[in-house]
Amino acid sequence: MAISLRSLPDKTVERLSQYRRNLLVCLSKGKQHIFSHEIASIHNITPVQVRRDLMLIGYTGTLRKGYDVKELIELIGTILDSRDGLKVCVVGVGNLGRSLISYFNGRRSKLTIVAGFDTNPEKVDKVYAGVHCYHFDKLTEVIQREGVTIAIITVPAEQSPHVAEHLVIAGVKGILNYTPKSVNVPPQVYLEEYDMITSLEKVSYFVKKNSGLE
Amino acid sequence: MAISLRSLPDKTVERLSQYRRNLLVCLSKGKQHIFSHEIASIHNITPVQVRRDLMLIGYTGTLRKGYDVKELIELIGTILDSRDGLKVCVVGVGNLGRSLISYFNGRRSKLTIVAGFDTNPEKVDKVYAGVHCYHFDKLTEVIQREGVTIAIITVPAEQSPHVAEHLVIAGVKGILNYTPKSVNVPPQVYLEEYDMITSLEKVSYFVKKNSGLE
């Protein structure tokens, strides 16, 4: 299916993930068809943008009826999901790490968190929301044994470059870094970084600006 | 200072926040001057982008010496920070909420988390990392008494629209929504939303694509 492999815009991928989650809610409420303006209003965006995204994945709705909810969910699945799913690990089982683990738990998804890592002896070999926490020394071993391809970094900032290096050596293909310190990976590893402090400072900047504060 | 109020590009604001944090690290190590390519390599971006950002805030370095670390930190401060700081609250004191609270605690910053809110009776009136947790019923009262202008939403997804509505009524000027359900706010309230599941699915998509998996 050529179209699903042609690279989609970043932002479209993000929205597709969100569409799907809300479509599942609609489906569970018995809704079978949905209009672009309905999807749009759920996500506070414009109907045009929804239609454009769906155009990019080659989905065609029916006039006057809108889109078939179930079909659309399945199509997004073929685009976003890997056939046999992917395995994920979390490095750093602090508050944030645990919140991610419990967040994903119970979600039917092609992504599963299969391991946590930490150096704190009190956490090692405990189980958090169904996920076993290993000592950081076992990183490579566990990643290769379980076939983990994606890692989430939630360790203290200073350690993230070191952690990322090990993850790359262990062979992960994608990294999601939640520490404020940017990490360096080779081009074949996909990297996404998010920093909560930056987001808060951004909100603060625009609040200041909108209020006309000096 | 007109230039600091002219609206900066979103992405520039984000990077300025990050520059500052790393500049503080440099300063604490005794580094007094820094080149654009040094800043760039810390953040894994290009030197041009750094220079462009600094141009936009009107900062001029010295040739051959680069930028004065201390001056630059202070300038970014005058742009990002409000004079007397802003107060922040966290609605939803679960794992994520607590991780945010402890994350910010101890940081010297113009932003301070002054209150948490939850409905769970076991959490109400407890103190987490120095932050008092109030019952959700006290939301408006506490926000107005303390002069809170920014709120972070970390409740279960279904509740976020309801929470946002109350926050707007209570008078906050900026909201950072960490739930996967988008909320609706009037235009004078600045809204930033981030959804961890979406980020993970995005990484997954690009891992799949890069690996040439079907």
Next chain:
DNA sequence: CTAACATTGTTATTTTTGTAACAACCAAAC
């Protein structure tokens, strides 16, 4: 049967963001 309407799919335009190119500068080397 025809006209009006709501909705889709697509192309065109604008805005935002990032990248590249390059002149200006000045310290140091020779």
Next chain:
DNA sequence: GTTTGGTTGTTACAAAAATAACAATGTTAG
């Protein structure tokens, strides 16, 4: 001195993303 080299500041260009415009369609109302 003058040339070389590395750095900044700025302008010009390119890419990505969002928005607008509009033709096409088929259902419903009259």
